[in-house]
Amino acid sequence: MNDSSGRWQRRSYHHGNLKEVLLEAARKLIEEHGAFGFSLAEAARLAGVSPAAPYRHFRDRDALLAEVARTGFERFAARLDVAWNNGIPTPLSAFEALGRAYLAFAREEPASYAVMFESGAAAEHGGEAVHAAASSPAAEKAFNVLQRAAAALCRQLPENERPPLKLVAMHIWTMSHGIASLFIQEGSAARKIPLSPEEVLESGMLIYLKGLGVLPEGDGQESSKETP
Amino acid sequence: MNDSSGRWQRRSYHHGNLKEVLLEAARKLIEEHGAFGFSLAEAARLAGVSPAAPYRHFRDRDALLAEVARTGFERFAARLDVAWNNGIPTPLSAFEALGRAYLAFAREEPASYAVMFESGAAAEHGGEAVHAAASSPAAEKAFNVLQRAAAALCRQLPENERPPLKLVAMHIWTMSHGIASLFIQEGSAARKIPLSPEEVLESGMLIYLKGLGVLPEGDGQESSKETP
DNA sequence: GCTTTTATGTAATAGCCGTTTACATGAACG
DNA sequence: CGTTCATGTAAACGGCTATTACATAAAAGC
Numbered sequence: 001m002n003d004s005s006g007r008w009q010r011r012s013y014h015h016g017n018l019k020e021v022l023l024e025a026a027r028k029l030i031e032e033h034g035a036f037g038f039s040l041a042e043a044a045r046l047a048g049v050s051p052a053a054p055y056r057h058f059r060d061r062d063a064l065l066a067e068v069a070r071t072g073f074e075r076f077a078a079r080l081d082v083a084w085n086n087g088i089p090t091p092l093s094a095f096e097a098l099g100r101a102y103l104a105f106a107r108e109e110p111a112s113y114a115v116m117f118e119s120g121a122a123a124e125h126g127g128e129a130v131h132a133a134a135s136s137p138a139a140e141k142a143f144n145v146l147q148r149a150a151a152a153l154c155r156q157l158p159e160n161e162r163p164p165l166k167l168v169a170m171h172i173w174t175m176s177h178g179i180a181s182l183f184i185q186e187g188s189a190a191r192k193i194p195l196s197p198e199e200v201l202e203s204g205m206l207i208y209l210k211g212l213g214v215l216p217e218g219d220g221q222e223s224s225k226e227t228p
Numbered sequence: 229m230n231d232s233s234g235r236w237q238r239r240s241y242h243h244g245n246l247k248e249v250l251l252e253a254a255r256k257l258i259e260e261h262g263a264f265g266f267s268l269a270e271a272a273r274l275a276g277v278s279p280a281a282p283y284r285h286f287r288d289r290d291a292l293l294a295e296v297a298r299t300g301f302e303r304f305a306a307r308l309d310v311a312w313n314n315g316i317p318t319p320l321s322a323f324e325a326l327g328r329a330y331l332a333f334a335r336e337e338p339a340s341y342a343v344m345f346e347s348g349a350a351a352e353h354g355g356e357a358v359h360a361a362a363s364s365p366a367a368e369k370a371f372n373v374l375q376r377a378a379a380a381l382c383r384q385l386p387e388n389e390r391p392p393l394k395l396v397a398m399h400i401w402t403m404s405h406g407i408a409s410l411f412i413q414e415g416s417a418a419r420k421i422p423l424s425p426e427e428v429l430e431s432g433m434l435i436y437l438k439g440l441g442v443l444p445e446g447d448g449q450e451s452s453k454e455t456p
Numbered sequence: 457g458c459t460t461t462t463a464t465g466t467a468a469t470a471g472c473c474g475t476t477t478a479c480a481t482g483a484a485c486g
Numbered sequence: 487c488g489t490t491c492a493t494g495t496a497a498a499c500g501g502c503t504a505t506t507a508c509a510t511a512a513a514a515g516c
Contacts, residue, residue, distance in 0.1 A: 014463080014464055014465065014510080014511065014512075015464080015465075018464080018465090035346070036264050039501080039502060039503090040502075040503070040504095041501075041502055041503080042501095042502095049464095049465070049466090050465070050466050050467075051466095051502080051503085051504095052465080052466065052467080052468095052504080052505085052506095053464075053465060053466080055503095055504070055505085056463075056464050056465070057464090060503075060504070061502095061503070061504090114346075117409065117410075118263070118342075118346040118409070118413075163431070163435075166421060166423070167423065167427075167428065167431055170421065170423065170428050170432075171403070171428065171431070171432040171435065173406070173410070174403055174406030174407045174410060174428065174432065175399070175402055175403050175406055175432075176406070177406040177409060177410055178401070178402030178403055178404070178405040178406025178407075178409070179402045179406075181345065181346070181405060181406065181409055182345075182401070182402060182405055185346075193394060193398065195394070195395065195398065199395075200395065200398050200399070200402065203391070203395055203399070204395075204398075204399040204402065204403075204436070206439075207391075207399065207436055207439035207440055208432070208435055208436050208439055209439065210438075210439035211434075211435035211436055211437065211438035211439030211440070212435055212439070240481090240482080240483095242481080242482070242483075242492080242493055242494065243493080243494075246493080246494090267472080267473060267474085268473075268474065268475095269472075269473055269474075270473090277494070277495090278494070278495050278496075279473080279474080279475090279495095280474095280475080280476085280477095280494080280495070280496080280497095281493080281494060281495080283474090283475070283476085284492075284493050284494070285493090288474075288475075289473090289474065289475090
């Protein structure tokens with residue numbers, strides 16, 4: 001229930017949905033004011049509660065950010081999984097869908113993506129690291145989708161030519177993440193270049209897959225003189 | 229001139245070197261307390277001056293971070309340039325040195341790297357974006373080194389098979405940055421994987437270059453059945 | 457139904473930070 | 487020597503995080 005200015009209207013002393021609304025507010029504020037113009041107090045204002053209220057749902061500011069990261073990873077993993085669709089109809093087409101889904105998530109939830117990966121965000125706090133972000137089970141689920149995709153692609157190679165799976169998965173991940181990180185962010189470089197992230201990722205992956213020996217024919221790129 | 233605890237000792241009312249010392253302090257604090265545990269006041273304490281002193285050298289906190297980014301980009305560009313060394317002795321060996329220099333910088337100056345690229349840091353402030361980071365002349369100089377390397381590599385291809393230079397440069401950049409971003413950061417994923425960033429980058433680049441058709445022989449990877 | 461317990465909100469407060477303003481110091485320059 | 491300008495300090499304001507004591511209402515037990 002939002003009023004005209006986007007603040008959550010509540011009818012009783014208790015809010016009823018504060019935790020969710022705070023997470024939404026956090027994502028919105030992070031998008032607007034950069035990764036760390038975000039303030040717990042402003043999120044509380046957006047939700048229409050006192051500055052102390054959030055502490056009933058999150059131990060501290062970092063805990064809220066960690067939760068943004070965690071829930072972000074869950075949506076991320078689910079989305080990648082749907083896009084990959086077990087490699088159907090073909091590993092290659094599914095792989096392309098996977099790449100697009102990766103970039104789509106980063107574009108549609110830049111705040112989540114930033115908190116998930118640019119862990120200056122949920123980085124270490126007092127003593128030990130927090131980074132619920134990148135080492136959480138949800139994060140692993142996301143990486144596992146990439147790894148399954150890598151496995152399906154490598155399965156097309158003769159056994160003695162297969163590089164380590166984890167390595168291939170990392171290559172895929174690092175390129176996807178590199179593009180997301182460089183392109184998606186507001187002022188972050190690469191914006192003058194007249195190429196969409198999707199173009200860069202797809203062309204890069206085609207070249208990479210060609211190098212792996214996975215592409216069936218002269219697919220996408222111009223030269224077609226291998227597998228003679 | 230540092231005292232036992234690392235604080236800058238000054239002998240006169242005037243500091244004499246405050247700007248530089250503040251930048252050093254900022255990098256140190258960003259490394260320690262995560263990308264944004266950094267506080268201007270603490271940097272001032274480290275430098276042994278009052279909290280207001282930094283404002284004689286930087287308009288505000290963001291300006292200091294922007295300067296960390298700018299000077300970071302300058303060292304970064306210089307280092308990449310030295311490593312590339314005009315493609316000498318061979319484009320391939322120089323390219324490998326370039327990749328190692330990229331990762332070495334990110335490892336040795338994680339604070340600079342974070343501020344330079346994870347622009348939640350020097351991101352937008354009030355109205356328009358600040359991000360002196362990624363679109364500064366120094367940043368372009370760095371990217372130009374990558375682009376020259378891409379050009380040298382592509383020059384080994386027949387003209388009609390050369391992909392757009394900017395595209396290849398972007399592929400190189402995104403993979404390097406992706407690895408730096410995922411590996412270097414404290415808690416940021418990818419740490420359980422028993423691979424060094426250098427291994428991931430080099431193997432990934434070998435596959436990519438093979439896909440480009442740039443590798444002279446069965447170089448590095450196992451299969452060697454192209455250019456028949 | 458009534459009371460007790462528990463969950464979830466507020467108010468008030470302390471301490472830190474960023475930033476500004478008025479003032480102090482001393483180096484550079486005549 | 488005296489003026490000027492660069493560079494420091496002190497004091498203050500408002501905003502933020504976080505804690506504590508208290509308020510309110512929903513849920514649970516009887």
